[in-house]
Amino acid sequence: MVVRVENVSKTYRLGDQHVPALKNVNLSVEPGVFLALAGPSGSGKTTLLNLMGCIDTPTSGRLFINNQDVTGKTSDELADLRARSIGFIFQTFNLLPVLSAEENVEYPLLQITEIDKKERRARVLRYLEMVGIARFARHRPNQLSGGQRQRVAIARALAIHPTIVLADEPTANLDHVTGKSILRLMKSINRKFGTTFVFSTHDPRVMALANRLVHIEDGEITRLGVRTRDKGLLYAAERAQCTNDVED
Amino acid sequence: MLRLALRNVFRHRLRTALTLAAIVSGVCGLMLTGGFVEDSLLQLREATIHSQIGHLQIYRTGYYEHGLQRPYQFLIDEPSEVLRIVARLPDVENAMLRLNFSGVINNGRTDLPIVGVGLEPEKENRLGSFVAVTDGRALRGNDVYQIVLGEGVAKSSKLRPGDSATLLVTTAGGALNTLDFEVVGIFRSFSKDYDARTVRIPLAAAHELLDVHSANAVVVSLKDTGATADAATFLRRDLDEHRYEVKTWDQLADFYGKTAALYRRQFAVLQIIILIAVLLSVANSINMSTFDRIGEFGTLRALGNTSGTVLRLVLSENLVLGLVGAFGGAIVGALLAWVISAVGIPMPPPPNSNEGYIAVIRIVPWVVAASMLVGFAATLGGAVWPAFRVARLSIVDALRQNQ
Numbered sequence: 001m002v003v004r005v006e007n008v009s010k011t012y013r014l015g016d017q018h019v020p021a022l023k024n025v026n027l028s029v030e031p032g033v034f035l036a037l038a039g040p041s042g043s044g045k046t047t048l049l050n051l052m053g054c055i056d057t058p059t060s061g062r063l064f065i066n067n068q069d070v071t072g073k074t075s076d077e078l079a080d081l082r083a084r085s086i087g088f089i090f091q092t093f094n095l096l097p098v099l100s101a102e103e104n105v106e107y108p109l110l111q112i113t114e115i116d117k118k119e120r121r122a123r124v125l126r127y128l129e130m131v132g133i134a135r136f137a138r139h140r141p142n143q144l145s146g147g148q149r150q151r152v153a154i155a156r157a158l159a160i161h162p163t164i165v166l167a168d169e170p171t172a173n174l175d176h177v178t179g180k181s182i183l184r185l186m187k188s189i190n191r192k193f194g195t196t197f198v199f200s201t202h203d204p205r206v207m208a209l210a211n212r213l214v215h216i217e218d219g220e221i222t223r224l225g226v227r228t229r230d231k232g233l234l235y236a237a238e239r240a241q242c243t244n245d246v247e248d
Numbered sequence: 249m250l251r252l253a254l255r256n257v258f259r260h261r262l263r264t265a266l267t268l269a270a271i272v273s274g275v276c277g278l279m280l281t282g283g284f285v286e287d288s289l290l291q292l293r294e295a296t297i298h299s300q301i302g303h304l305q306i307y308r309t310g311y312y313e314h315g316l317q318r319p320y321q322f323l324i325d326e327p328s329e330v331l332r333i334v335a336r337l338p339d340v341e342n343a344m345l346r347l348n349f350s351g352v353i354n355n356g357r358t359d360l361p362i363v364g365v366g367l368e369p370e371k372e373n374r375l376g377s378f379v380a381v382t383d384g385r386a387l388r389g390n391d392v393y394q395i396v397l398g399e400g401v402a403k404s405s406k407l408r409p410g411d412s413a414t415l416l417v418t419t420a421g422g423a424l425n426t427l428d429f430e431v432v433g434i435f436r437s438f439s440k441d442y443d444a445r446t447v448r449i450p451l452a453a454a455h456e457l458l459d460v461h462s463a464n465a466v467v468v469s470l471k472d473t474g475a476t477a478d479a480a481t482f483l484r485r486d487l488d489e490h491r492y493e494v495k496t497w498d499q500l501a502d503f504y505g506k507t508a509a510l511y512r513r514q515f516a517v518l519q520i521i522i523l524i525a526v527l528l529s530v531a532n533s534i535n536m537s538t539f540d541r542i543g544e545f546g547t548l549r550a551l552g553n554t555s556g557t558v559l560r561l562v563l564s565e566n567l568v569l570g571l572v573g574a575f576g577g578a579i580v581g582a583l584l585a586w587v588i589s590a591v592g593i594p595m596p597p598p599p600n601s602n603e604g605y606i607a608v609i610r611i612v613p614w615v616v617a618a619s620m621l622v623g624f625a626a627t628l629g630g631a632v633w634p635a636f637r638v639a640r641l642s643i644v645d646a647l648r649q650n651q
Contacts (some may be wrong), residue, residue: 001512050644053550055550055647056642056643056644057551075554075555076554076555076556079552079553079554080552080554081552081553082550082551082552083551083552083553084552086552087552088550090547090647090650092543092650092651094543094544094547094550094647094650095260096252096544096547096548097544098252098255098256098259099252099255107551108551108552111552111553127583156551193613
C-alpha cells in the first residue's frame with residue numbers, strides 16, 4: 001500500500017464551533033493507481049488529499065505512507081517526507097515566480113542532498129522533455145501559458161521520483177482543450193511508469209480517466225469504484241465504512 | 249537559496265526602492281549629523297589648542313594646583329634641560345617658554361587686575377592661529393616694551409594701540425615693581441573670558457618686570473593633535489616626575505571635555521530615534537510584502553521546505569536588503585557630506601566666544617560604521633516578527649492564499 005488512511009477524522013475549530021471535515025475515513029491506495037476523490041465542494045475531498053500529502057494532520061486516526069506510520073511525526077520530519085516521497089500539483093500551479101521553468105523543477109531536488117548536481121541536471125532535463133516543455137526551460141512562469149505552467153508543475157512533482165503524486169483539481173484553471181491534454185499527459189505517465197496519482201476533483205473527465213473512484217460526501221466515503229478494462233466501472237459497497245479490498 | 253533570496257528582493261522594484269529609500273535616508277541622516285558633530289568638536293579642539301593652550305604644557309610639579317597662589321615657588325630654572333628632552337619628540341613642532349603672572353594694568357586713570365603672559369612672540373604667533381588681531385598688530389620678535397591686550401581688557405581700560413600703559417606686579421622678593429609699555433595691538437581668542445583679563449608682553453620684559461630669569465611653563469605644539477597621548481607618555485617617562493609635571497590640552501581645557509561628552513550623548517539619542525523610525529517604516533513594508541507571499545511560502549513547505557528554511561529565506565532576503573541599504577546610505581551620505589562641505593555651513597559664535605566659523609561635514613570612520621549598523625539593524629529588526637509569523641502558519645491556511 002502506498003498510502004493507507006485508518007479511521008481518520010479531521011475536525012476544524014471555527015470560533016467555538018467544531019466543523020467535522022472528515023468522519024472516520026478508511027482508504028487504501030495501491031501502487032500505480034490513477035485514483036480520483038470525487039465529491040461536491042465541502043465534501044472533504046481536499047481535506048483528505050491534504051492529509052495524504054502530510055500537509056495537514058488528522059484529529060484522530062492513523063496515516064501510513066509506504067506502510068510506515070507517520071501519524072506522530074514532527075513538522076520537520078513530515079517536511080522531509082514530503083520532500084522525498086510526495087509530489088504536489090495545485091489548481092493554481094504555484095510555481096515560484098522568480099525562478100525559470102527548469103529552476104522550478106530543480107528546486108525540490110535541492111533539498112535531497114544525496115542527489116548531486118549532475119543527477120539533478122539530468123532529471124530536470126528528462127522531466128521537462130517528458131512533459132513537452134523543454135523548449136521553454138529558461139522561461140519564467142509569467143512568460144508561460146496556464147497549460148505550460150501546469151506541465152512545469154507536473155515535471156516538478158515527478159522529479160523527486162515520488163511515491164505518490166497528489167493533484168488538487170489540476171485542470172480547474174485550464175480551458176477544455178488544455179485540461180484534456182494535461183490529463184492525457186498524466187494518464188500516460190501513470191501507464192508508462194506506474195506512478196501513483198491521486199486526484200481531488202469534481203470534473204467528470206478526470207473521473208472518466210480514473211481506474212479507482214472514491215466518492216466522498218459530507219466527510220464520509222459513500223462509494224468505492226474500480227474501473228477494469230473489460231467489465232467497466234464497478235462499484236463495491238455503498239456507504240463503505242470498511243477498507244477498500246476490491247481486487248482487480 | 250541565496251539566488252532565490254536575491255531575486256526575491258528585486259522582484260517588486262518599486263516596493264524595494266521605497267524600502268531602500270527609508271533605510272538610506274536613515275543612514276544618511278545619521279552620517280550627516282554625526283559628521284557635523286565631529287566637525288564641531290574638531291573645530292572646538294583646534295581652537296582650544298591654537299588659541300592659548302598648545303598641545304602639551306610642562307610645569308614644575310605642583311604648579312598646576314598651587315601655582316596661582318604661590319607663583320614664585322614653581323619656576324623652571326633650567327628650561328634648557330626640558331627643551332632638550334622636548335626636542336627629542338618625534339612629532340614636535342615647537343616648544344616655547346611662558347612666564348605667567350598676575351598684576352594690575354594702569355591706563356593713567358584707573359587700575360584693572362589682569363593676568364599677564366610673558367612669551368616668545370614669533371613662536372607664539374605660529375601656534376596661535378586661532379587668535380585674531382582686531383586692532384593694531386601682534387607682538388614681534390624684536391619688541392621690547394610693547395604690549396598687546398585682550399579685547400575685554402582693552403574695552404574695560406579704554407586703551408587703544410598707540411596708548412601707553414603701566415603694569416604693576418609684586419616681585420619674588422615681595423616688593424612692588426612697575427614698567428611702562430606701549431600698546432601695539434588688541435587680540436581676540438575664542439574665549440571671551442580669556443580676552444577679558446589677559447595681556448601679553450615679550451618674555452624679556454616679563455623677566456625685567458618680575459625680576460626673575462626663568463619661565464613657569466613650557467608650551468609644546470605638535471604637528472598632529474592625534475600624537476598628543478604618545479607625546480605625553482614620552483615626556484612623562486623622560487622627565488623626572490618629582491620636578492616636572494606634564495599636562496595635555498584636554499586636561500587643561502575642561503570646557504572641551506564637557507562639550508564633547510554633551511554632544512556625543514545627544515548624538516547617541518539621535519541614533520536611537522532614527523533606529524526606531526527606520527525600523528517602523530521598514531517593518532511596515534516588509535510586513536506587507538511578506539504577508540503578500542504567504543501562498544508562495546505555503547507552496548515551499550508543501551514541497552518539503554521546513555518552517556526553519558522559510559524563516560531563513562525571509563531573513564536572508566531582508567539581510568540583503570539591509571546590507572544594500574546600509575552601503576547605499578553610506579555612499580549617498582558621503583556624497584552629500586562632500587557637497588555640503590564644499591558649500592560650507594556658516595555657524596554663529598559658540599558660547600563664550602565672539603568668532604563665528606564655517607562648519608563642514610566630516611566623514612569619520614566610526615560615524616560611518618555606526619550609521620550603517622543602525623540602518624542594517626533596523627532592517628533586520630523589522631523583518632524578525634513577520635518572518636516568524638509566516639514560518640509558523642499552517643501549510644493549508646497558507647496555500648489558501650493562492651486562490
